[in-house]
Structures are given as C-alpha cells and as structure tokens.
Amino acid sequence: MTFYDPFCLPFIFGATVLFTTLAVKYGLWLHRLPKADKRLIRRGIPTRATLGAIGEVVSESLLHRRIFRVNPLLGYMHMSLAFGWFLLIAVGWIETVAVLGFRFVPLQGHVFFKYFAARQAFEHLPVFDFLMDLLLLLVLSGVALAWGKRLYSRAMGMRRTTKHTPGDRIALSALWFVFPARLAAECVTxxxxxxxxxxxGSIGALLSDxxxxxxxxxxxxPLWWFYSCCLGLFFVALPFSRYMHIFTEIPLIFLRRYGLxxxxKKGSYDHFQVEACSRCGICxxxxQLQSVLGIHDVQSVYFLxxxxxxxxALSVANDCLMCGRCAERCPVGIDLNTLRLNSRDRMRNVPDENRFDYLRGVDRSQGMGKVGYFAGCMTLLTPRTLQAMERIFQAAGEEVWWADxxxxxxxxxxxxxxxxxDSARRMMDxxxxLFVRHGITTLVTSCPICLKVFREEYDLEGIEVIHHSEYILRLLRAGRLRVRRTEDRYTYHDPCELGRGSGIYDEPRAVIGALGELVEPAHTREHALCCGSxxxxxxxxxxxxxxxxxxxxxxxxxxxxSTIVTACPLCKKAIARGAESPPVADLSEVVAARIV
Structure with missing residues (x-):
C-alpha cells in the first residue's frame, strides 16, 4: 500500500515551504516578546481564556460571525471557504481512518485520498462520498461568490474592494482554481x-457516457497534477500574501485573550496584528477620507x-483621522489606532528637552475640593462650555479644584x-x-481626548476619571441638579473619542432625554461620523x-x-463651521440653560 505518486511533489513542496515559514515567523515573534508578555501567556494557558479563544476561533476564523453582521452574503462567502475547507480536511481525515483504520498515512495520502483509493481499490463508503461532495459544493459556491465579488462588490455591501499586491494575485489565482481543479480530477476519477x-459521481457518469x-x-x-500544482503554488505564496491571515488570526486570538x-512603542506582538489582516476591504x-474626500490609498488596509x-510612508501613517470607524468594522478586531500611533512614533519621535522648561511654575490651579475639573486645551478655546460647567458646579453646590x-x-x-x-509622556508625568498632589478623588473633564488619555495612560490610582456627560447625569439622578424639560428637539453627535474611543453612548442621551426630545441621525453610536477636525x-x-x-x-x-448637541469642544467647533443652522451647542450648555 503506497501513498506516493510524482504528481504529489508540488503539494509536498508547497506544504513544506508553508509550514517551515510559519514555524520560523511565529517562533521569532514569540521569542522576541517582552518577558511580561510571555508571563501573561504562561498564566493564561490554563485558564478560561483558552476556552474563550477556542470559541472565538470557531465563531470568527471559521464561521466569520462579524462579517455576517456586515453583510450576510459576504459572510456566507467567507464562511463557505474557511469552514467548508476545514470540514473537507476534517471529514476527509475521518474517511481515511474509517477505510484504513488507525495506521500512518502521510499528508498527501489524506489530501489525495480519492486518487489513491481508486488506484488501489480501497473499500467504498457511500456516506463519505456524499458528505465530501456536499462540502466540496459548499466551498465551490464560496469560490463563485468570490469571483462575483471582484466583478460587482456592491452586491455584498461593499462599494470598494482592495488593491492587490503581486503576491496577493498569485495566491488568489491559485486559490480560485484549487477547488474547480479538485472537482475536475475527482469527476474524471x-x-x-x-x-x-x-x-x-453524477458528473463522472456523464463523462463516461x-x-x-x-x-x-x-x-x-494531468488533472491531478494541476490540482497538486494549484495547492502547492497557493501554499508557497500564502506566507507572502494577504492569506497569511488564515493562520495568523488564530494565534492572535489566543494572545489577545491572554491580555497581550x-x-x-513598536513591539513583536504587532506582527501578529499586522499579518492577521485579510485585506478584505471592509474597513x-x-x-470618510475615502467617501467624502476621495482619498483612496491611506486606509487601514493599505497602511497595514x-x-x-x-x-x-510617513504620509500614509499620518493621513488618518483615527476616528475608529474602520476599527469598529474590522472583522479581526485589529487595534488599528495603536498600530498607527507606534508607526508614527518610530518615524517622528524626536523629543527636545528644552521645550519643557516652561513647566517650572506652570501650576495656576485654583480652588479646593475632592472634585477636580480639567477643561483641556480645546475647552479653554470654547469658553461657553467652561462657563456652563461653572454654572453646573455652582447649582450642584460642588466645591471644585480648577486644574487649568x-x-x-x-x-x-x-x-x-x-x-x-516621549514628549507626551513628559506632560503626562x-x-x-499635579492631580495626586491636590488630593482629588474625582476628575471631571469636558474633552473626550483628555478623558481617554487620563483613563488609559495616567495610572491615576484612587482617582475616578469621568466625562462631564457622566458627571451631569450623576447629578441629575442624585437630585443635586434640577432642569426644566421643554418640547425642543435635539440631535446628538457622538464624538469619536467619547463613543468609539471610550464607550460612552448612553449617558449623553440620558441627559438630553431629561431636557427634551432626542432624534437620532442616520449614523449614530459606534457608526457615527467624525467631525473632520x-x-x-x-x-x-x-x-x-x-x-x-x-x-x-x-x-x-x-x-x-432645533439644536445640534455634541459633547466634545473640538467637535462643537468643527460642526459649527460646517452648519449654517441649526445652532450647535455642547451638552453642558443646553443643561446650564435649563437649570431651575
């Protein structure tokens, strides 16, 4: 009993190149992880995080649940190719065991089992013939949709698809022919x-007639040779093309679950994120740089x-609003904004120590109190917001330490x-x-940009950091602030850093609901548009x-x-520039105007 034929050589060569390349890449990336990350992996393996990662691999890497949410037809295409191929391998493996028992069969024996079974007259099991044909049809339907997507992507909810590199084109062409080649070879057999x-079997009967x-x-x-060559070419091209995501998404899911x-600063873990991008083009x-300004070559898919x-190029790294709209849609969950940041750091981080001489004696903070208020640069440039917050503090009887x-x-x-x-870290320190020295227990800010950095980068142990929308809602619910409800209609714009960046969606809406009627725009919450500034x-x-x-x-x-409301000073300025009417106001302003 032999499981070798010369036509297997292209497949064997391709599989050897693929698994050798994967072993070298993953080995180097894991080896270069910092010790703290390696500890997270060791501690995470024997925990529920591993079970969660396995579940996510099934739901996302195989079933592509997130892509189904974007478009069901697009989700089916990805699922049929990924899950269908996985089942072809798994059921084919079971068929080999069912026919031959638990004996050693080399990899090509499993992949080309129909060939060897026919040539060596192995036992015929109709149930596996049916299952393997059903799964092959599932995958072929995905291939047909993939061809259609290149011709008319709008049918799958995408106005644009990605531009391919030469490696992508080679791998894609090979992949498109793998399963039709398998169908042809098995039909002739x-x-x-x-x-x-x-x-x-039915097509084979027609051919024999x-x-x-x-x-x-x-x-x-020749047909078996062609099938083997398609597989071999795809495997050789895979590590150097977009299809590297097929394998890389799996370790990324596990590492992310372990807390990495x-x-x-750029690090070894970044490789897993960068190469897990499938360049599907959903991002x-x-x-809005693409849809509004017609800029087509700086999106996250091309950045990665x-x-x-x-x-x-620096121009590509910097030409991004970092609004998070693409990250919200990314089916792999890649941390696109952080990768942008550490790419810019690598290119531009040239701190000048002399720039910080002004920090000596810059503390002009005022007042006392356990609640501190940090307006932020842009709030200081929108004085109505600052005045509104002062009125709110006074109405609530809050003693406030004014930080800036x-x-x-x-x-x-x-x-x-x-x-x-590095320059940013100097200011943060x-x-x-300053905050610790003044002994505050709550830090309120009107700027979502400040909020995000305070929460994520400052390590303010013992100090609660909240946005003024959260603080105002807390005052209303505690009865410390009373407002007058009217019949006015408000629409609310979710600032990028407050909504997608910090997950604060409900609090501003609850505050507006206490003032009047809220009407939502077409794009809202995690899909809200960026103001552009x-x-x-x-x-x-x-x-x-x-x-x-x-x-x-x-x-x-x-x-x-009747009023456009936002909760970010930068968004207020930007939208006010773009809107002749109705008036644009910060959330604090509309609240202050309704205090009773």
Missing part, C-alpha cells in the same frame, strides 16, 4: 473507477499592507497622536503629579477638514432638530 457522490476511455485516461494524471496588546467604506512590507482654568499643561494626547510619545490627522488641509465637517453637519441637520 469517478468516470474511470466508479464511486463518487451526487456531484462527482460521452467521452472515450482513452480521452479520460489522457486527462486523469500593542503599545505606544474602506467607513473611511505597507507596514508589513516595510515600505510605510487659568492655563496649564496639555493632557499629552495630541502629541501622542502625532507620534511624539507632570499632570499626574481630528488632531490625529496632520496631512489633510483646513479646506478638507471643512468638507468633512459640512458632510457631518448636513446629516445632523437632516434630522430636523
């Missing part, structure tokens, strides 16, 4: 030797492609967004010492920012609300 299920035995014999070996994450449509090939009303130090996030992480993008012009603002303002105005 069924025509010559019998067997086969409802698909291969209409083609001569000599022609079938002439086709037999990308940091402000392209949500990007260029970073992976180590040809990332008379000037202070930036929270550091704008510097971090531009890639100057100064502010953290993100401090993260250092490439687009002021005119382009205004275009984005007008696009967002038009959608908000279409609700027919």
């Amino acid at each position: 069924a025509a010559l030797y019998g067997g086969g299920g409802f698909l291969t 209409h083609l001569s035995i000599h022609l079938l014999l002439a086709l037999f070996q 994450h990308s940091r402000e 392209i449509d949500p990007c 492609r260029d970073r992976r090939s180590e040809r990332l 009303r008379e000037g202070g130090v930036c929270c550091g996030r704008p510097l971090k967004l531009s890639g100057e992480t 100064y502010n953290r010492d 993100s401090v993260a993008n250092t490439v687009i012009s002021d005119g382009q920012q205004l275009q984005l603002a007008r696009h967002t303002a038009d959608e908000l105005r279409a609700t027919g609300a």
Whole structure:
C-alpha cells in the first residue's frame, strides 16, 4: 500500500515551504516578546481564556460571525471557504481512518485520498462520498461568490474592494482554481473507477457516457497534477500574501485573550496584528477620507499592507483621522489606532528637552475640593462650555479644584497622536503629579481626548476619571441638579473619542432625554461620523477638514432638530463651521440653560 505518486511533489513542496515559514515567523515573534508578555501567556494557558479563544476561533476564523453582521452574503462567502475547507480536511481525515483504520498515512495520502483509493481499490463508503461532495459544493459556491465579488462588490455591501499586491494575485489565482481543479480530477476519477457522490459521481457518469476511455485516461494524471500544482503554488505564496491571515488570526486570538496588546512603542506582538489582516476591504467604506474626500490609498488596509512590507510612508501613517470607524468594522478586531500611533512614533519621535522648561511654575490651579475639573486645551478655546460647567458646579453646590482654568499643561494626547510619545509622556508625568498632589478623588473633564488619555495612560490610582456627560447625569439622578424639560428637539453627535474611543453612548442621551426630545441621525453610536477636525490627522488641509465637517453637519441637520448637541469642544467647533443652522451647542450648555 503506497501513498506516493510524482504528481504529489508540488503539494509536498508547497506544504513544506508553508509550514517551515510559519514555524520560523511565529517562533521569532514569540521569542522576541517582552518577558511580561510571555508571563501573561504562561498564566493564561490554563485558564478560561483558552476556552474563550477556542470559541472565538470557531465563531470568527471559521464561521466569520462579524462579517455576517456586515453583510450576510459576504459572510456566507467567507464562511463557505474557511469552514467548508476545514470540514473537507476534517471529514476527509475521518474517511481515511474509517477505510484504513488507525495506521500512518502521510499528508498527501489524506489530501489525495480519492486518487489513491481508486488506484488501489480501497473499500467504498457511500456516506463519505456524499458528505465530501456536499462540502466540496459548499466551498465551490464560496469560490463563485468570490469571483462575483471582484466583478460587482456592491452586491455584498461593499462599494470598494482592495488593491492587490503581486503576491496577493498569485495566491488568489491559485486559490480560485484549487477547488474547480479538485472537482475536475475527482469527476474524471469517478468516470474511470466508479464511486463518487451526487456531484462527482453524477458528473463522472456523464463523462463516461460521452467521452472515450482513452480521452479520460489522457486527462486523469494531468488533472491531478494541476490540482497538486494549484495547492502547492497557493501554499508557497500564502506566507507572502494577504492569506497569511488564515493562520495568523488564530494565534492572535489566543494572545489577545491572554491580555497581550500593542503599545505606544513598536513591539513583536504587532506582527501578529499586522499579518492577521485579510485585506478584505471592509474597513474602506467607513473611511470618510475615502467617501467624502476621495482619498483612496491611506486606509487601514493599505497602511497595514505597507507596514508589513516595510515600505510605510510617513504620509500614509499620518493621513488618518483615527476616528475608529474602520476599527469598529474590522472583522479581526485589529487595534488599528495603536498600530498607527507606534508607526508614527518610530518615524517622528524626536523629543527636545528644552521645550519643557516652561513647566517650572506652570501650576495656576485654583480652588479646593475632592472634585477636580480639567477643561483641556480645546475647552479653554470654547469658553461657553467652561462657563456652563461653572454654572453646573455652582447649582450642584460642588466645591471644585480648577486644574487649568487659568492655563496649564496639555493632557499629552495630541502629541501622542502625532507620534511624539516621549514628549507626551513628559506632560503626562507632570499632570499626574499635579492631580495626586491636590488630593482629588474625582476628575471631571469636558474633552473626550483628555478623558481617554487620563483613563488609559495616567495610572491615576484612587482617582475616578469621568466625562462631564457622566458627571451631569450623576447629578441629575442624585437630585443635586434640577432642569426644566421643554418640547425642543435635539440631535446628538457622538464624538469619536467619547463613543468609539471610550464607550460612552448612553449617558449623553440620558441627559438630553431629561431636557427634551432626542432624534437620532442616520449614523449614530459606534457608526457615527467624525467631525473632520481630528488632531490625529496632520496631512489633510483646513479646506478638507471643512468638507468633512459640512458632510457631518448636513446629516445632523437632516434630522430636523432645533439644536445640534455634541459633547466634545473640538467637535462643537468643527460642526459649527460646517452648519449654517441649526445652532450647535455642547451638552453642558443646553443643561446650564435649563437649570431651575
């Protein structure tokens, strides 16, 4: 009993290249992880995190649950290819054991079992013929949809698909022919030797009725060679193409479950995130740079492609609003914003120590109290928000320590967004010492940018950090602040850093609900549009920012609300620029105007 034929060579070579490359890459990436990350992996393996990771691999890597949420047809296409191929391998393996028992069979013996079974007259099991044909049909339906997606992506809910690299094109072409080649080879085998299920057996019977035995014999070996060559070529190209995600997404899920994450400095874990990108293109449509400004080559899919090939340009790294709309749609859950940040850090982080001389004696904070208020740079530039917060504090009888009303130090996030992480850290250290020295227990800020960095980067143990929308709602529910409800209609714009960045959606809406009627725009909550004035993008012009603002303002105005409300000083300024009417106000302003 032999399981070798010369036509197996392309497959054997391809599989050897694939698994050797994967072993080398993964081995190096894991070896280069910091000791703290390695400890997280060791501690995480014997916990429920491993079971959770296995469940996520099934639901996302095989069934593609997140892609189904984007578009059911697109989800079916990905599921049929991934889960269908997995089941073909698994059921084929079971068939081999059912026919031959628990004896050693080399890899090519399992993959080309129909060939060896026919040539060596193994026992015929009709149930497996049926199952394997059914699974092959499932995968072929996915291949047909993949062909259709390249021709008309809108049918699957995508206005645009990705641009391919040469490696992508080679791998994709091979993948497209793998399963049609398998179908053809198994059909001719069924025509010559019998067997086969409802698909291969029926087509084989037609072939035997209409083609001569000599022609079938002439086709037999070339078709198996073609199938083997398609597999071998795909496996060789896979590690150097978008299809590296097939394998890399699995360890990424496990590492993420164990608590590993990308940091402000580039690290080895980043490789797992970058190469887990399938370049499916789902992240392209949500990007307002593409849909509003017509910029088509800087989206996350191309950023990751260029970073992976180590040809990332500064213009691509910086040309991003970092609004999080693409990350919200990413079916792999890649931390796109952090990868952007540490790419910028690698390129631009050139701190100048002399810039921080002004920090000496800059503490102009006022007042006392366990509640501290940090306005932030942009709130200081929107004085109506600052005045509204002062009125709210007074009405609630709150004694407040004003951290920066008379000037202070930036929270550091704008510097971090531009890639100057070391400079940002200097500011963060100064502010953290200031907060601790004044003994506050609650820190309120009106700026979502400040909120995010305080919560994630400052390590303010013992100090609760909340946004003013959360604080105002707390006052209302405690009865410390009373407001007058009217028949006014408000629409609310979710700031990127407050909503997608910090998960705060319900609190601002609850506050507005106490004032009047809330009407939602077309894009809301995690799908809300960016105002366009993100401090993260250092490439687009002021005119382009205004275009984005007008696009967002038009959608908000279409609700027919009497007031556009937001909860970010930067968003307020941007939307007000783009909206001639209705008026744009911060949440604190509409609350302060209704205090009784």
